[in-house]
Amino acid sequence: MFGDKVLIDKDKKGNTRPWKEKKIDNLTYAEYLYLLQVYKATRVEKCGNILTFKETEKGLKLHQTWFCKSRLCPLCAWRYTMKNSYELSSILNLFYKRNPKSRFLFLTLTERNAPQGELKETLTEMNRSLYKLFKYKKVKKDLLGYVRSTEITVNRERKDYHQHVHVLLAVSSSYFKKGHYLSQNDWSILWQKARKLDYKPVVNIKIVSESEKDKSLVAGAKEVAKYQVKSSDYLTDDVEGDLEFLEELEKALFHKRQLSFGGEFKEIRKELKLEEREDDLVHIDGKEDEESSESVKQVVYIWNNSVKNYVNWVD
Template sequence: MLNNTEKIEKNQDEFEFLEKPSEKKAKMKDFLEKIKNKVSEKMSLKIFECGDIVGFLKSKGEKIRLHGGNFCNNRFCPLCSWRKAKKDGYLLMLLFSVVQKIHKKELIFLTLTAPNVVSELLEFEIKDFNKSFERLVKTKDFKNICKGYIRKLEVTYNAQENTYHPHFHVVIAVNKSYFTDTKSYINQKKWLEMWQIAKRNPKITQVDIRKAKLDDMKGVYEMATYSAKASDYLYSEDTFDTFYSALKGKQLITFNGLFKEILKEVKAGEHSELIESDGEIYNKQLWFNWIEEKYKLFRTDELSDSEMQKIYVDEIEID
């Protein structure tokens, strides 16, 4: 292995792929300040050091993937939540692929909302969303079409009104005949009525429902993205306290039916034939330190033939 240190200063401007990790790392100081009194001393130290060292794999074709580093894995960490969202996206694409290619089902994306609430009501509203969704899935119409679902909670913050907007992103597996069967098909108006009844709130004015395509990255992103954006929960001390108390310990994503079965199979190593390589051979490792508010290269390793590798869906592509 080669340790190239002489070209470090010369090549700093070449590392454009550091933009996103650097953006997330730059928020860590503010994050630590807001969370340090809510976690143990040990966790505080892990957060303080999170992302101080990051490693990337580089292919012969100049493709880059984040591959390692020291991370705290705290749910609210800006850097770790970004990493998790990217990894979850690849997992969801695999699950969707299995549902569509092997089980021959179609997918629909459903977004369920309600009017915003003030901070004092956020935790109660999240619990009410969970109960309301339980009522929805028990309805005859829902059970008639659903072969499995994934439900993800997301909360956004409206700074102008100082209100919070919890909502659910849901993907539902349905039979291929769903879109042509007039007896089972549920249009947008009917979905809205069902959600109003389940939520016991006639003031709800809209739900979003659409058919998913195999390459529907927008839907995958909505399912995999952060349950709360750092720009929202780091807005102020009070905002962070509200998000933290409302989301701490909550189950943010749930798998049901067909998706739950497939997830177990994937964890057991099945469906590997659907896990696609990006076609690149990665032959270098680049290691960076966070110094003076920026990442600086401190080591480049050339991988031997036996160490070269293809990267699959559980790695993070830097886009």
């Protein structure tokens, strides 16, 4: 039966983890899927209903639950973001240790907004073009590794989508030599060619300075790892609009990866066995429970719809 304690789960910095808020959004999302008659709605509704934690000295540690793993599920998207950010930092750290002379670049590639009804196709083409871009000799010769993520923002007024790509690139120091270096304009020309556009796209390239490498890389990893689509873009007070955009986003993101890796980043990811744990949203820091199960107390919290919060469960 339900106890009298509501869930309070704090991170290392003392901030309360937003379980309750994410679960409330998850239920709105599930309701929308029912309205759209999307088959997985019943699964989504059950996402994260029962949370089992271990009570450790450092606070609660999630031990067991069931996540629906839907890209647009606010609960799962939140877990994916933390997981991606952790994964990327591990990859970048190891890469940097092995290639201390390498340099990092942040590249943002944009194009004109995709109209309603064309998002899926546009994203497929975009990924294909990106693959092509990295094969160009000018890019390839100094490229050591990359990770790309796709981000979509909804423009409600214009009823279209701003789809763009963030890439974190690692290049060898020869990139800065004469004849190797690519300016913002060069990148724009190359992207136009790869993407077969009849206009010059807006491209942004930022070089991570040597002195700020540590700080910027963490920030960059977070930027690349963040939400693919913010839930506030499709969960608003305007239900009719939400349903229209959500239907398009669901179709467009089906079977598409949020992150993809190339070069040495890809190899390190394999080496660290991160690929195998891709869908483990419970142990997001890659660590299985270290404490033996006997000595550590477990606590169970269950979603209680009447109080709209997680409440502890007592036998």
